[in-house]
Amino acid sequence: MILGLVFPVESIAQVTKAKDSLIQGSLSNGLRYYIKAIPSETKLHMNLIVKAGAIFQDKNQYEVAHLLEHLSLRESEHFPNGIANSDSLLTAIGNRGIGRDFYAFTGYEEVSYTYNANVENNQSIETGLIWFRDIAGGLKLAPKDIKIEKELIKQENVHKSSGKSVNKSLLFQTIFPCMANKNEYNKKVEAVKISDIKSFYKDYYQPQNLAIRIVGNVDQPEILENKIKLMFGELKSSISKVKLEAYSVINPSGVSKFEVLERLVPLEVDDQKLSINLFYRGETYIDKPLSTQERIDRLKQKIIQELMAEAFQKEMASLREVYNPKFDFLIKSYSNFMNSPSLIWMEIMTDPEDVEYTLERVFDNINMFTSFGVSKEEWDVLKKQKLAMLKKKENASLYYWEKEILNNFLHEELLVDGKEAMIKDWLQKLSYRDFNSQIETYFGKKPKNIMIMVAKGQKKSIDKNYISNLIDNKLKEHKTSNRKNNEISEVLMSDSLKQSLMPKAYTQIQDSTKYNRYRLNNGLEVILVKDSTVKNKVEIHGFSPIGALSLPERDFYAASYAPRLIKHSGIGNFDKFQLEHLTNKYKGLNYYQYINPNETGIKATANSRDVESLMQLIFLSVSKPLKNKAAFDDWKNSIAKSLLDPTYYLRGINFSNHIKDYMKPHDIAFHMGSTFVEQVQNLQFDRILEAYRKLFSQSERFTYIIYGDYDEEIMLKLSQKYLGNLPVIPEKLNEIDIYNEKDSIALKSHEVEFQSLRCSDNIMFSMISFSEPKPFSWKENLKVQFLGNILLEKTFALRFDKDFALYDLIGGGFYDDVLHRYKLMTKMDCTQEEFEQVKEATGIIFKDLRSGKIENHLYTKVYQEIEKRISLASESPQSLNDIYKYYSKNYHQEFPKKAEKLEFLQSLTIDEIKSFAEDFLKEEHLFKFIMY
Numbered sequence: 043m044i045l046g047l048v049f050p051v052e053s054i055a056q057v058t059k060a061k062d063s064l065i066q067g068s069l070s071n072g073l074r075y076y077i078k079a080i081p082s083e084t085k086l087h088m089n090l091i092v093k094a095g096a097i098f099q100d101k102n103q104y105e106v107a108h109l110l111e112h113l114s115l116r117e118s119e120h121f122p123n124g125i126a127n128s129d130s131l132l133t134a135i136g137n138r139g140i141g142r143d144f145y146a147f148t149g150y151e152e153v154s155y156t157y158n159a160n161v162e163n164n165q166s167i168e169t170g171l172i173w174f175r176d177i178a179g180g181l182k183l184a185p186k187d188i189k190i191e192k193e194l195i196k197q198e199n200v201h202k203s204s205g206k207s208v209n210k211s212l213l214f215q216t217i218f219p220c221m222a223n224k225n226e227y228n229k230k231v232e233a234v235k236i237s238d239i240k241s242f243y244k245d246y247y248q249p250q251n252l253a254i255r256i257v258g259n260v261d262q263p264e265i266l267e268n269k270i271k272l273m274f275g276e277l278k279s280s281i282s283k284v285k286l287e288a289y290s291v292i293n294p295s296g297v298s299k300f301e302v303l304e305r306l307v308p309l310e311v312d313d314q315k316l317s318i319n320l321f322y323r324g325e326t327y328i329d330k331p332l333s334t335q336e337r338i339d340r341l342k343q344k345i346i347q348e349l350m351a352e353a354f355q356k357e358m359a360s361l362r363e364v365y366n367p368k369f370d371f372l373i374k375s376y377s378n379f380m381n382s383p384s385l386i387w388m389e390i391m392t393d394p395e396d397v398e399y400t401l402e403r404v405f406d407n408i409n410m411f412t413s414f415g416v417s418k419e420e421w422d423v424l425k426k427q428k429l430a431m432l433k434k435k436e437n438a439s440l441y442y443w444e445k446e447i448l449n450n451f452l453h454e455e456l457l458v459d460g461k462e463a464m465i466k467d468w469l470q471k472l473s474y475r476d477f478n479s480q481i482e483t484y485f486g487k488k489p490k491n492i493m494i495m496v497a498k499g500q501k502k503s504i505d506k507n508y509i510s511n512l513i514d515n516k517l518k519e520h521k522t523s524n525r526k527n528n529e530i531s532e533v534l535m536s537d538s539l540k541q542s543l544m545p546k547a548y549t550q551i552q553d554s555t556k557y558n559r560y561r562l563n564n565g566l567e568v569i570l571v572k573d574s575t576v577k578n579k580v581e582i583h584g585f586s587p588i589g590a591l592s593l594p595e596r597d598f599y600a601a602s603y604a605p606r607l608i609k610h611s612g613i614g615n616f617d618k619f620q621l622e623h624l625t626n627k628y629k630g631l632n633y634y635q636y637i638n639p640n641e642t643g644i645k646a647t648a649n650s651r652d653v654e655s656l657m658q659l660i661f662l663s664v665s666k667p668l669k670n671k672a673a674f675d676d677w678k679n680s681i682a683k684s685l686l687d688p689t690y691y692l693r694g695i696n697f698s699n700h701i702k703d704y705m706k707p708h709d710i711a712f713h714m715g716s717t718f719v720e721q722v723q724n725l726q727f728d729r730i731l732e733a734y735r736k737l738f739s740q741s742e743r744f745t746y747i748i749y750g751d752y753d754e755e756i757m758l759k760l761s762q763k764y765l766g767n768l769p770v771i772p773e774k775l776n777e778i779d780i781y782n783e784k785d786s787i788a789l790k791s792h793e794v795e796f797q798s799l800r801c802s803d804n805i806m807f808s809m810i811s812f813s814e815p816k817p818f819s820w821k822e823n824l825k826v827q828f829l830g831n832i833l834l835e836k837t838f839a840l841r842f843d844k845d846f847a848l849y850d851l852i853g854g855g856f857y858d859d860v861l862h863r864y865k866l867m868t869k870m871d872c873t874q875e876e877f878e879q880v881k882e883a884t885g886i887i888f889k890d891l892r893s894g895k896i897e898n899h900l901y902t903k904v905y906q907e908i909e910k911r912i913s914l915a916s917e918s919p920q921s922l923n924d925i926y927k928y929y930s931k932n933y934h935q936e937f938p939k940k941a942e943k944l945e946f947l948q949s950l951t952i953d954e955i956k957s958f959a960e961d962f963l964k965e966e967h968l969f970k971f972i973m974y
Contacts, residue, residue: 064443064457065263071279072250073178075270076447079260080439086167086258087440090155090174091451094246097150097220097380104222104230106242108195109188111146111153113239115842116187119180120172124187127842129835133903135169136160139838144173150221150380151452161259168269171254175273178252183240186845193847196228197804197871201694201850203227205307206687209495212306213319217299217491218380225306228803249277253451257443300492302504311686313497316397316504318390321491322484327381330454337456342468344377346480347384349424351375353481354386356420357411361403363619365676368392369400370683378453394503398512405516412486413520415478425469432462488513530623534614534658543661545759546766555928558754562766565742570757571749571925578650579630580750581922582660584765585643586743587931591708592640592775593733599721601733602711605635608734610680611673614662618673625659628652633659635738639708640778641932642737650751657764664738665769667731674727681722690714693798694850697806697869697973700796704971705861707780707815716799740775741768745929749922777931780862781815792966796973804849805877806973809884810867811963818857818933821946824908825958826864828950830855831904832896836887837868844883846876866962881970892963894956901952912943 065077096107115126126140137143143158155177157170203224211223222230254270305313324347327340355373362371369392379385392400416424450457492513494504546563553559558570590601612618625631633646633656644663648656685692695715702710703717712718746765748757798806830853837853840846853868868887872880920928920937927933938946 065267066457067267069249069271069275069277071275071277072248072252073274073277074253074451075267075274076253076255076257076451077260077263077266077270078257078443078447079263080258080443083258083440084161085440086159086161086256086260087444088157088159088167088170088174089255089444090177091253091255091448092153092155092177092247093151093251093452094153094242095149095151096222097218098246099222099242100238102234103238103242104234105195105227106234106239107153108148109191109234109239110181110243110247111148111155112191112194113181113183113187114146114155114173114177115140115144116191117182117184118173118176119182120176124842125169125173125176126838129839130899131169133899135163135166136906137166137169138907139835140842144170152448154448161261167266171269171273174254178247178249178274179277181243183236183243185236188236188239190845190847192231192234193873194849196231197847197849197873199224199227200802200804200871201691204687204692205305205309208307209305209309209317212303213493213495216301216303216493217321220380223306244280248279249274250279252277253447255444255447255451257447258440299490300506300510302494302496302501302506304498304501305495308497309686311683312391315391315393317495318392318397318401319491319493319495320388320390320489321493322386322388323379323490324383324484327383334456337454338464340383341455341461341465344383345428345465345469346477347386347484348375348377349428349477350481350484351384351386352424352427353416353420354411354485358388358404358407361407365617365670365672366679368396369403371404378449397509401509401512402516405513406519408485409516409519412482412517415481416474418474421474421477425472429466429469432466486517488517530620531615532624532627534616534624534655534662540658543763543767545762548758548762548766557925560758560761562762564766564768564770566765566768567745568758568761568765569745569747569925569929570754571747571922572752572754573749574751576750578751580648580650580653580656580748580752582646582656582746582748583643583922583926584660584744584746585641585926585930586737586740586745587641587777588737588740588743588775589638589640589642589778590711590733590737591778591780593736595709597729597733598639598709599711600725600729601637601737602639603722603725604730604734604737605637606713607674607677607730608635608663608667610677611670612668613659614666614668617668617670628655631656631659633663635663637734637737639710640780641930642740653752653757654760657760661764661768664741665767667734669731671727674730678722678725681719685716685719688714691850692716693800693802693806693973696799697796697808697971700973701808701810701971702858702860704790704794705812705863705969707862710860736771736773736775739769739771741770744768747922747925747929749925781817790969792968793970794972796971798973802974803874804871805874806869806871806971807877807880807884808867808869808971809881809888810865810969810971811888811967812861812969813864813962813967815862816864817862818927818935820935820938820943822864823857824943824946825950825955826855826857826866826962828855828904828908828955829891829959829962830866831907832900832955833866833868833887833891835900835903836891837870837884840870840880840883840887846880846883847873848880864962877972885970888963888968891959894960896952896956896959898952901955905947905950909944909947912940912947915940 063079066075068074094107094110096105099106116124118124121128125144129139132139132143137158137160143160144156146153146155155174157173159170160166208224211221212225215221215223252274254274256266260266309315324343351373352375355375358371358373361367369390371388371390373386373388375387376385377383388404390400390404446455446457449455488510492510494506494509496504548560548562548568551559551561551567553569560568560570562568590598593601610618612621616624629649629652631648631652633644635644636642644660646656646660688695692715696717699712699715699717702712711721746761748761833855834853837851841848841851849871851868851870855864855866857864868884870880924935924937927935928937
């Protein structure tokens with residue numbers, strides 16, 4: 043029992059009443075339903091949740107849970123062509139297609155099917171229930187559909203998988219045998235038989251494993267409840283199911299493991315390094331909670347361990363506060379993971395020769411954390427953040443209720459009135475000493491699991507006993523005094539520096555807008571845009587029309603990446619780590635600098651009370667960047683390592699970068715992908731600093747828009763003091779007109795092939811129609827968007843009408859800020875076998891659009907979508923981004939009113955769109971890009 047968690051009987055009684063306005067129940071067949079009406083909500087989210095996630099699969103049912111998720115969009119009892127291919131029905135009821143108004147997700151424990159209903163159409167709501175009814179027992183699981191969806195999940199795996207993720211899957215499978223690893227993914231998917239899929243579907247898609255969750259703008263919840271009873275009450279339960287609960291497929295956590303594993307896939311970077319993995323986890327729940335008190339105990343245990351995970355992250359963060367460290371690490375925490383209230387996983391990457399040093403440093407910190415826990419001040423901050431998070435979740439009603447219901451269905455968590463009040467009351471009373479005793483219990487012993495992962499052939503080089511003894515000895519050390527933190531200044535600027543900055547004079551400038559505009563003595567312009575509706579928030583955007591192209595060609599990349607290096611180095615007297623400590627004390631204080639080809643700028647935000655600190659931050663970042671060679675080396679190394687486990691689909695980004703590079707009107711600096719890493723590795727330290735200085739010291743070319751909730755008189759004085767003292771250098775740089783020289787796309791090859799860095803079974807294909815480089819215009823952009831939405835609808839038909847195995851299928855029309863071109867595009871992953879057919883079919887779509895073949899129902903659907911989006915948009919005041927686009931020379935965009943946009947939309951008749959398509963989709967504008 044956790045300290046302070048036992049509640050008197052009368053307190054328990056307060057939380058046993060079901061949530062007011064929540065309708066919930068169970069049918070006689072075991073299906074559960076939850077209906078929560080939120081009158082203030084405009085959306086209606088409907089879900090079918092099935093306890094049939096990945097951990098329930100047998101060895102011969104690899105990825106079957108995921109396959110069934112995909113097959114829900116295919117042939118079923120009431121949707122013979124699949125719901126995703128029921129376009130006329132969806133248009134009639136006001137629903138958009140797959141990925142927008144209906145989609146699904148497969149987790150470890152559950153598969154969740156989502157249908158976002160059109161609240162203005164009762165048939166839309168009924169369609170969602172009919173789809174759920176088909177998923178529950180009416181999927182046809184036709185062989186041709188299974189074949190297509192097998193190809194699609196293989197392509198999806200290519201998108202989401204990396205060498206590191208494959209190795210991670212082996213790691214977790216070793217600890218949790220119910221989990222499958224991703225090695226030889228395609229081979230294992232192909233081996234799954236149709237009978238295995240049907241068997242899983244029969245065993246797990248039973249009413250006792252199903253829940254219907256409906257949250258949002260529910261008009262008549264009682265009628266909806268009766269429909270659920272009528273439509274789902276006839277479903278039959280079966281006792282043939284082998285595994286009803288995850289409890290039977292997860293090993294108890296009582297057995298500790300220490301193993302050495304060899305990687306299944308070599309890492310692209312640093313494969314020689316060891317990966318030391320520490321797993322801390324609470325005791326596994328073997329049984330379901332029975333009483334209310336047991337549920338309360340488990341909920342509070344989960345919250346305690348979530349707080350411990352946060353405290354552990356902060357404690358270990360000090361190990362990162364050094365440039366060019368000998369080891370790196372990440373920490374991830376999971377709640378309700380595999381029947382445990384929490385799992386904390388720490389992965390440490392180090393060279394073999396640095397193992398002793400690394401483990402001594404890591405466990406010295408862990409031992410310190412165990413011995414002293416958190417201070418009262420740290421505990422108060424943790425509690426305050428947690429309470430604020432609980433309040434925020436409650437205020438986000440739709441998503442709060444979705445999460446609450448999910449936890450009730452999957453984990454039997456309380457779903458009753460008074461729970462939040464009890465949690466808050468308990469948490470506020472919980473002392474830091476009681477919390478620290480939990481830390482000592484949880485972290486004061488060797489991690490439950492220790493897994494070391496090495497390169498292939500290196501397993502025998504690891505001495506398990508040596509490492510185990512080293513950890514034991516460090517944990518036995520008795521700490522008598524807490525570590526002393528490095529002293530960090532409490533202020534950004536010293537008093538002497540602030541006093542040296544004398545406010546500069548200004549003149550007021552006549553402006554066509556209602557905003558006050560000033561020019562300071564250093565030439566910098568300030569535009570004050572007061573908007574009290576944003577409530578205690580200030581946003582600043584400073585920009586100049588001078589960018590990387592204004593420098594000599596050899597300095598283009600040095601300039602483009604300079605803000606990232608300065609952010610990594612620090613400003614004034616603070617390195618990156620010290621600056622983070624200081625700015626973390628200011629809630630909402632952020633800044634971001636950029637250098638684009640034809641613009642240099644800074645964006646910053648803060649609470650209104652911290653606006654002077656924000657101004658100081660801008661002053662220091664522009665005028666006093668920290669010159670730090672160690673930071674430069676560390677930054678380059680960190681960029682190189684980003685390919686180890688990218689947070690994005692690397693192959694897809696590389697494909698997009700190749701296309702941009704081919705179509706570029708000038709040099710382009712990428713910020714993701716392999717080309718980005720190559721560009722950074724070739725940079726020179728001094729040239730970066732010099733480029734940064736030249737571009738940010740052209741203060742007379744800058745305009746600063748200050749937007750938000752503030753006193754204008756005070757803000758003007760702060761601008762005089764800090765912005766007025768920003769540097770101006772004698773060397774003047776020229777603006778570059780990127781639209782001056784026409785880049786004739788007709789002279790380029792129109793079918794281009796790229797080679798991927800890694801071999802793949804898939805082919806990436808994109809067909810794009812480009813305009814010449816031109817400035818942005820909201821009217822032209824709206825026409826391109828309109829035509830692009832039609833293109834998107836036709837592109838989706840390739841998957842669900844033509845039955846091509848296509849993944850990452852996107853399409854649309856928009857303005858590309860990097861290429862300064864409008865473009866209409868489709869992009870997809872396809873199999874090598876279908877590639878030629880896909881290319882031909884996509885070409886026909888573009889040809890049909892060019893010749894005016896636009897169906898009336900598609901035109902109407904797209905028109906209604908855009909009209910709805912414009913109508914729901916806020917009329918005024920303009921956002922900071924709108925105001926920026928008005929004053930920026932790169933846009934100089936007017937402020938169109940909502941009525942003006944709707945009037946222009948009305949002028950876009952189907953004949954107008956056909957005429958625009960004929961002009962935009964000329965053959966010489968069309969390109970085909972292929973990457974193998």
